[in-house]
Amino acid sequence: MKKLMLLLLLVSTIYVQAQQSYVTEKDITYYADSLTKKDTYIAKQCTLDIYYPKGTKNFATIVWFHGGGITGGHKEIPKELTDKGYAVIGVGYRLSPKVTAPAYIEDAAAAVAWVFQNIDSYGGSNQQIFVSGHSAGGYLGMMITLDKKYLGKYGIDANRIAALIPFSGQAITHFTVRKERGVKDVQPIIDSYAPLYHVRADAPPMLLITGDREMELLGRYEENAYLWRMMKLAGHQRTTLYELQGFDHGGMALPAFPLLLKEVTAIRKELLKKE
Numbered sequence: 001m002k003k004l005m006l007l008l009l010l011v012s013t014i015y016v017q018a019q020q021s022y023v024t025e026k027d028i029t030y031y032a033d034s035l036t037k038k039d040t041y042i043a044k045q046c047t048l049d050i051y052y053p054k055g056t057k058n059f060a061t062i063v064w065f066h067g068g069g070i071t072g073g074h075k076e077i078p079k080e081l082t083d084k085g086y087a088v089i090g091v092g093y094r095l096s097p098k099v100t101a102p103a104y105i106e107d108a109a110a111a112v113a114w115v116f117q118n119i120d121s122y123g124g125s126n127q128q129i130f131v132s133g134h135s136a137g138g139y140l141g142m143m144i145t146l147d148k149k150y151l152g153k154y155g156i157d158a159n160r161i162a163a164l165i166p167f168s169g170q171a172i173t174h175f176t177v178r179k180e181r182g183v184k185d186v187q188p189i190i191d192s193y194a195p196l197y198h199v200r201a202d203a204p205p206m207l208l209i210t211g212d213r214e215m216e217l218l219g220r221y222e223e224n225a226y227l228w229r230m231m232k233l234a235g236h237q238r239t240t241l242y243e244l245q246g247f248d249h250g251g252m253a254l255p256a257f258p259l260l261l262k263e264v265t266a267i268r269k270e271l272l273k274k275e
Contacts, residue, residue, distance in 0.1 A: 020053075020083070022052065025050050027049065029043065029046060030046060030047065041099075046094065046110070049075055050088075050089045050122065051087060051088045051089070053123075055123075059085060060085075060086045060128035060130060061087040061089060062130045063089045063091060063133075064077065064088060064089065064137065065136070065137030065141055067133065067137050067138075068135070069136050070095060071095055074092060075091055075092035076090045078253075080254070081257065089115060093108055094107055096176050101174075105143045108140040108144050109151050112131060112156075112161075113151060129162055130264050132167065135217070135249065139169045141166050142164065142170075145161050145203065147192070147198045162205075163206070164206045166208060167210075168210045168217070168224075168249055170223060171195050171226060173189040174193065188219070196230060199230045201235035201237075205239075205263075205267060206231065206239045206240070207239075207242070208240065209241075209244065210243055210252065211243070212243065212245045215246075216252075225241060242256075242259060
């Protein structure tokens with residue numbers, strides 16, 4: 001009996017250690033070689049880093065798009081999301097003014113399509129893919145989730161995304177898209193490049209998080225509040241809005257990460273019950 005207990009303890013310990021062992025692979029191209037060989041900028045920018053739990057099966061994946069106004073920034077794996085039992089994928093994408101809309105949105109879709117097509121080879125579940133990001137990254141995630149044509153290009157239904165969790169994403173047409181057209185950042189536009197334009201009842205669960213409305217960038221809280229209201233009126237049952245009072249646009253990410261992880265855990269439990 002004692003030997004059996006020791007064996008079980010040993011197996012349990014090995015399992016826990018395996019759970020705590022993570023691997024990072026960097027600079028994986030998510031476009032086909034035929035395209036990257038033709039375009040050096042795509043080859044340079046359109047790569048992703050994947051951080052995942054080694055020896056674990058059926059884990060969830062958080063796809064993270066960095067911020068920077070679509071004019072700067074670089075792919076990143078936020079340390080606040082590491083060592084939590086999930087894979088985290090940091091995505092790089094092309095930037096304005098070297099490219100214009102919809103190039104960077106198409107990049108975001110190509111990266112998420114790569115995750116759907118490849119995460120199972122790492123041990124992850126393609127039924128548990130969560131899309132998130134800060135600021136411009138939040139906007140890109142919102143666009144490819146709500147406008148189904150971007151992922152549809154790869155034969156992927158955007159509704160397969162487990163949840164969309166943008167941090168201070170722009171709900172109207174992004175100010176960089178407007179700048180590309182010579183429009184001022186204080187002139188709001190809602191067209192096909194606005195997540196608000198694609199409000200629909202059947203979208204995946206959405207958790208919208210912004211900073212304090214009086215400290216945020218431009219009208220970021222109000223945009224998200226309008227998106228929340230329109231989703232609700234359209235019949236969507238799982239849109240939630242958080243305003244992190246006392247935090248500005250840059251500072252709101254830190255207190256938002258626990259909300260992201262809590263949402264991933266909750267939805268993952270729901271998905272596992274259905275399997």
